[in-house]
Amino acid sequence: MSDDVDTITFSIESEDDVADEVTVPAGLVDLLAEGDQNEAETVADIVLLSFASRAHHLVHHDQGEGEDLEAQEERVMDLFEERFGVTFGEATGHQH
Numbered sequence: 247m248s249d250d251v252d253t254i255t256f257s258i259e260s261e262d263d264v265a266d267e268v269t270v271p272a273g274l275v276d277l278l279a280e281g282d283q284n285e286a287e288t289v290a291d292i293v294l295l296s297f298a299s300r301a302h303h304l305v306h307h308d309q310g311e312g313e314d315l316e317a318q319e320e321r322v323m324d325l326f327e328e329r330f331g332v333t334f335g336e337a338t339g340h341q342h
Contacts, residue, residue: 256289291329298326298334 254272259265270289279288301319326334335341 254285256286294322294326294329295337298322299338302334302340 252272253269254275255267255269257265257267268289272285275285275288278292279285280291283291301315301322305316305319323334326337330337333341
C-alpha cells in the first residue's frame with residue numbers, strides 16, 4: 247500500500263560540496279506547506295524546525311551541558327526567529 251504513495255526527492259548540499267538526498271511522501275509535503283509555499287520552502291522550514299527542536303531537547307531535556315552546545319542552541323534559535331518571525335517558544339507553545 248505504501249508503494250502507491252508518490253514521493254518527492256530533495257537534494258541537500260553543503261558549502262563544502264558534500265551532498266545527500268532525502269525522499270519523502272509528496273502529499274505530506276503538500277499537507278505541511280503553509281500558504282503558497284513551494285516544496286523546497288516547506289522542507290527547509292521543517293529542517294530548521296527539526297534542528298531547533300533537537301537542540302532545545304539536548305540543552306533543556308537531555309542533561310546537555312557545555313558552553314558549545316548552549317551556544318549552538320542559541321544560534322539555531324536566532325536563525326529560527328529570523329526565518330519565522332517568532333521565537334521557538336512562541337511557535338511551539340513550549341517555553342522555559
